[in-house]
Amino acid sequence: MKALILLSSLGVISLLAELFSFKKLLYPLVLLGLIATFIFNIGDWNAVNNTYYKMLQFDNYAIAFSSVIIVIAFLWFLMAEGFFKEETNLTDHYSLVLFALVGAVILVSYTNMAMLFLGIEILSIPMYILVGSSKNDLSSNEASFKYLIMGAFATGFLLFGIALIYGATGSFDLSEIKTAISVSGSYSQIFYVGMLLMLIGLSFKVSAVPFHFWAPDVYEGAPTVITAFMATIVKLAAFAAFLRLFDVTFFRVYTSWMNVVWMLAALTMLVGNITAVFQTRIKRMLAYSSVAHAGYMLLALLAMNNYSNSAILFYGTAYSIGSIATFTIVSIIAEARGDDGIHSFNGLGKSNPMLAVVMTIALLSLAGIPPTAGFFAKYYIFTSSFMAGNVWLVFVAIIASLIGVYYYFRIIIAMYFKEGAHEHISLEMTHKLLLIVITVAIIALGICPDFIIKLL
Amino acid sequence: MITLLLIFFPLAAALMLLFTKGEQVKKIALGATIVEFAIAMFAVTQYQFGNTTQFEVSCNWVSSLGINFHVGMDGISLLMVLLTTFLVPVIILTSFNKDYRNPSRFYSLVLAMQFALVGVFVSLDGFLFYIFWELALIPIYFICLLWGAENRAKITFKFFVYTLSGSLMMLGALIYLYLQTEGAHSFNIAALYKAGQSLDAVHQGYVFWAIFIAFAIKMPIFPFHTWQPDTYTVAPAQGTMLLAGIMLKMGTYGVIRWLLPVVPLGVVHWSNVAITLSVIGIVYASCIAIVQKDFKRLIAYSSIAHVGLISAGILACNVQGVQGGVIQMISHGVNVVGLFFIVDIIQKRYGTRDISILGGIRNLNPQFAVLFLMILLGSVALPLTNGFVGEFLLLNGVFQFNAWTAAFAGLSVILGAVYMLRSYQSIMLGETNEITGSFEPLSTSEKTVLVILCAAVIGFGVYPKPLLDIAEPSVVKLVDGVRLAMGK
Numbered sequence: 001m002k003a004l005i006l007l008s009s010l011g012v013i014s015l016l017a018e019l020f021s022f023k024k025l026l027y028p029l030v031l032l033g034l035i036a037t038f039i040f041n042i043g044d045w046n047a048v049n050n051t052y053y054k055m056l057q058f059d060n061y062a063i064a065f066s067s068v069i070i071v072i073a074f075l076w077f078l079m080a081e082g083f084f085k086e087e088t089n090l091t092d093h094y095s096l097v098l099f100a101l102v103g104a105v106i107l108v109s110y111t112n113m114a115m116l117f118l119g120i121e122i123l124s125i126p127m128y129i130l131v132g133s134s135k136n137d138l139s140s141n142e143a144s145f146k147y148l149i150m151g152a153f154a155t156g157f158l159l160f161g162i163a164l165i166y167g168a169t170g171s172f173d174l175s176e177i178k179t180a181i182s183v184s185g186s187y188s189q190i191f192y193v194g195m196l197l198m199l200i201g202l203s204f205k206v207s208a209v210p211f212h213f214w215a216p217d218v219y220e221g222a223p224t225v226i227t228a229f230m231a232t233i234v235k236l237a238a239f240a241a242f243l244r245l246f247d248v249t250f251f252r253v254y255t256s257w258m259n260v261v262w263m264l265a266a267l268t269m270l271v272g273n274i275t276a277v278f279q280t281r282i283k284r285m286l287a288y289s290s291v292a293h294a295g296y297m298l299l300a301l302l303a304m305n306n307y308s309n310s311a312i313l314f315y316g317t318a319y320s321i322g323s324i325a326t327f328t329i330v331s332i333i334a335e336a337r338g339d340d341g342i343h344s345f346n347g348l349g350k351s352n353p354m355l356a357v358v359m360t361i362a363l364l365s366l367a368g369i370p371p372t373a374g375f376f377a378k379y380y381i382f383t384s385s386f387m388a389g390n391v392w393l394v395f396v397a398i399i400a401s402l403i404g405v406y407y408y409f410r411i412i413i414a415m416y417f418k419e420g421a422h423e424h425i426s427l428e429m430t431h432k433l434l435l436i437v438i439t440v441a442i443i444a445l446g447i448c449p450d451f452i453i454k455l456l
Numbered sequence: 457m458i459t460l461l462l463i464f465f466p467l468a469a470a471l472m473l474l475f476t477k478g479e480q481v482k483k484i485a486l487g488a489t490i491v492e493f494a495i496a497m498f499a500v501t502q503y504q505f506g507n508t509t510q511f512e513v514s515c516n517w518v519s520s521l522g523i524n525f526h527v528g529m530d531g532i533s534l535l536m537v538l539l540t541t542f543l544v545p546v547i548i549l550t551s552f553n554k555d556y557r558n559p560s561r562f563y564s565l566v567l568a569m570q571f572a573l574v575g576v577f578v579s580l581d582g583f584l585f586y587i588f589w590e591l592a593l594i595p596i597y598f599i600c601l602l603w604g605a606e607n608r609a610k611i612t613f614k615f616f617v618y619t620l621s622g623s624l625m626m627l628g629a630l631i632y633l634y635l636q637t638e639g640a641h642s643f644n645i646a647a648l649y650k651a652g653q654s655l656d657a658v659h660q661g662y663v664f665w666a667i668f669i670a671f672a673i674k675m676p677i678f679p680f681h682t683w684q685p686d687t688y689t690v691a692p693a694q695g696t697m698l699l700a701g702i703m704l705k706m707g708t709y710g711v712i713r714w715l716l717p718v719v720p721l722g723v724v725h726w727s728n729v730a731i732t733l734s735v736i737g738i739v740y741a742s743c744i745a746i747v748q749k750d751f752k753r754l755i756a757y758s759s760i761a762h763v764g765l766i767s768a769g770i771l772a773c774n775v776q777g778v779q780g781g782v783i784q785m786i787s788h789g790v791n792v793v794g795l796f797f798i799v800d801i802i803q804k805r806y807g808t809r810d811i812s813i814l815g816g817i818r819n820l821n822p823q824f825a826v827l828f829l830m831i832l833l834g835s836v837a838l839p840l841t842n843g844f845v846g847e848f849l850l851l852n853g854v855f856q857f858n859a860w861t862a863a864f865a866g867l868s869v870i871l872g873a874v875y876m877l878r879s880y881q882s883i884m885l886g887e888t889n890e891i892t893g894s895f896e897p898l899s900t901s902e903k904t905v906l907v908i909l910c911a912a913v914i915g916f917g918v919y920p921k922p923l924l925d926i927a928e929p930s931v932v933k934l935v936d937g938v939r940l941a942m943g944k
Binding site: 349364369370371375379380382383386387394395398401402405406409413416417448449450453454 | 517518519520521586587590591593594598601602608609613616617620621624625627628631632634635
């Protein structure tokens with residue numbers, strides 16, 4: 001709860017910055033604010049009195065996910081320093097991002113359908129604006145519009161689903177819904193329709209195939225920092241919400257949604273990875289890779305055992321830090337070389353050896369090669385699925401990972417093997433710091449994963 | 457403690473080398489690997505001859521998942537570690553006659569490779585084994601990608617994906633076994649053995665194939681060998697030596713430690729097929745080797761033939777076969793590194809390794825000819841060379857399994873003699889032609905390497921007892937355990 005209050009106040013303060021003209025101080029202030037939020041947030045670990053008006057519940061699940069989200073947000077702010085410097089209307093960008101974070105924290109802690117809806121909207125509406133924040137760039141405008149239209153549809157589905165479930169169970173409250181479906185032996189048809197509609201709405205948010213068509217266009221059109229935000233924080237929050245709804249509330253009727261999610265997971269992994277192979281622009285390729293990673297997380301969601309929560313938390317963390325690193329480097333390269341085609345990475349191994357090494361480690365992590373965090377994340381998800389008996393799905397996941405290796409290694413080969421007469425790219429201090437922190441984190445999480453997986 | 461030192465010393469040296477510049481790099485790398493070899497020799501002096509696992513270290517790693525950092529060495533592991541720590545300094549010494557771009561990165565990757573290889577050979581935890589197994593792939597991939605010959609990107613990538621797909625199957629099998637362990641699941645090797653042996657024959661068969669294919673790709677066994685000749689050919693000389701000399705042994709060692717005892721019934725059911733594939737590989741690779749013009753490629757194919765025999769002997773699962781496999785792994789490591797170095801020496805001087813156009817080098821440098829001949833004779837398993845000991849035991853082991861199989865496997869010795877002696881004849885004997893006009897004398901480092909390797913070839917050929925003594929008790933214990941579980 002403290003996290004929510006602190007983040008909202010930070011958002012309001014950054015709006016006031018324009019009025020009282022302390023714009024320059026805002027960046028350090030937000031960073032400090034995030035650190036404070038993180039500290040207060042983990043202060044609530046194991047808190048007894050953690051339910052608020054039956055709307056939000058800050059149990060360890062919520063605190064673990066929101067802490068990870070805040071850490072990723074901190075890294076994201078380091079990455080996005082330039083984004084806040086260059087734009088003219090900077091304070092609304094700060095507040096939009098902070099409010100999006102508020103939405104994310106609500107999504108990991110809701111216990112009421114109304115809060116789920118509010119969380120999704122609070123998260124999405126700032127994102128619609130931020131995607132279009134390069135105002136003079138046509139593709140950014142297009143992306144924003146597309147995201148808005150598609151997002152509105154998805155929200156419609158979700159809302160319709162909530163309404164139908166309310167009709168069937170008579171409540172918005174998750175625990176009451178859970179009791180309602182476990183008491184009555186047979187459930188009305190409306191309930192299933194509602195559940196399916198909610199599944200569609202959430203699949204859209206996590207960009208699971210076949211509800212992923214918006215993702216590549218939006219990811220490509222949006223400013224790279226915003227793409228990174230969507231690929232990491234938005235996805236992680238949406239998954240936490242997904243998990244809370246389906247693995248906890250709808251657990252009793254899992255036979256009715258299991259097969260659907262099974263198909264979603266298999267399709268997402270395969271389509272995401274296969275399509276990524278054919279991309280020539282890195283941002284688009286990473287967009288498809290991000291779709292594919294959602295598929296692996298669905299695998300953990302489907303396992304529905306003790307490991308599901310921590311598997312998604314760990315996978316989300318590993319994937320997010322890897323993505324922040326790759327998007328940072330892509331934005332640096334795109335800015336320096338004016339192009340984000342795969343050939344702009346040619347010869348990076350010679351011109352910027354350190355940058356190439358960091359990119360390689362991040363890509364190895366995304367591809368799931370030991371000893372990186374990404375490997376352990378995949379291993380953990382495979383184990384939990386195996387335990388749940390989804391052997392074939394693990395097999396699909398293994399094939400999909402192999403395909404994934406193909407396109408991640410295309411970048412590595414371009415960096416080290418292809419000739420490119422490019423000059424050295426000098427980095428900002430914050431970016432250097434960020435990349436060092438992330439590299440250490442990727443290796444550290446890969447070698448000692450225990451401290452995250454023990455959380456849940 | 458000494459095991460930890462053996463694992464992490466190369467890693468520390470690799471990290472240190474990254475930050476070293478200039479001419480010193482080679483010498484520091486050589487120095488570090490010699491220290492590592494000294495540590496391994498010290499381990500041998502401390503080793504109590506017997507069948508127990510020694511120098512064990514075990515500590516919690518990911519305790520919530522039953523993963524431990526558990527390492528230790530029995531006779532088999534100790535020999536593999538000795539082989540690794542002996543060959544890596546030799547391989548580094550072979551690079552003294554050339555200058556690689558970015559030497560600090562190159563040698564740092566070689567040492568990182570050594571770190572992973574030693575790790576593979578001493579792991580006693582399934583998860584740890586897998587991590588090291590995969591870890592070994594990354595440095596060698598970059599060594600081949602950054603310093604290899606023309607067209608390397610595609611070929612090394614094929615190598616990477618091939619091995620990775622095998623590894624992922626093994627990972628699947630390991631997770632499956634892990635979930636079969638009793639109580640709180642564990643990756644401990646004893647728990648995995650128990651879990652595997654308690655499965656019924658059908659399931660053991662599935663696990664057998666999932667794990668065997670991973671090892672078969674690494675070795676490689678026919679028909680999983682297609683990555684190998686190309687990769688060996690384009691890799692830089694030292695990369696090829698690492699691949700053939702040591703990395704290949706990861707596969708054969710894997711069969712001994714992580715396949716036979718894990719799924720004995722699977723081995724009973726499927727070893728026919730697996731041994732047949734190995735033997736087909738022997739004949740097939742030998743035949744191709746006979747018609748090769750490129751000497752490096754020829755040795756690559758000869759390596760497939762040799763490893764086929766090793767694999768057949770080990771899968772026969774009797775004391776002679778496994779014992780022979782262990783000895784032959786060491787001999788093959790020594791011999792193949794020597795042969796690839798000879799290729800490198802010739803290529804450096806003439807810019808070609810085409811057998812058909814070379815000739816008469818013996819007249820120019822008889823010393824080189826003698827050293828070459830000694831290593832070559834080791835490779836064709838002449839009695840009193842190291843190759844003979846291993847091949848004799850291997851053929852003995854295969855013969856106990858099936859006489860006909862042994863007859864075909866025995867072809868490897870004859871065919872090996874054919875292609876090896878023919879290439880020697882063509883390269884070294886005859887008249888000097890315009891291409892082989894003059895032969896730059898061997899440098900000190902080249903001479904040192906060849907003399908060390910020849911000493912190993914002859915030394916262990918005449919007196920293999922120390923190796924056999926270290927290996928035998930552990931092999932007997934392992935094979936007895938497996939045969940008991942097989943019900944034989």
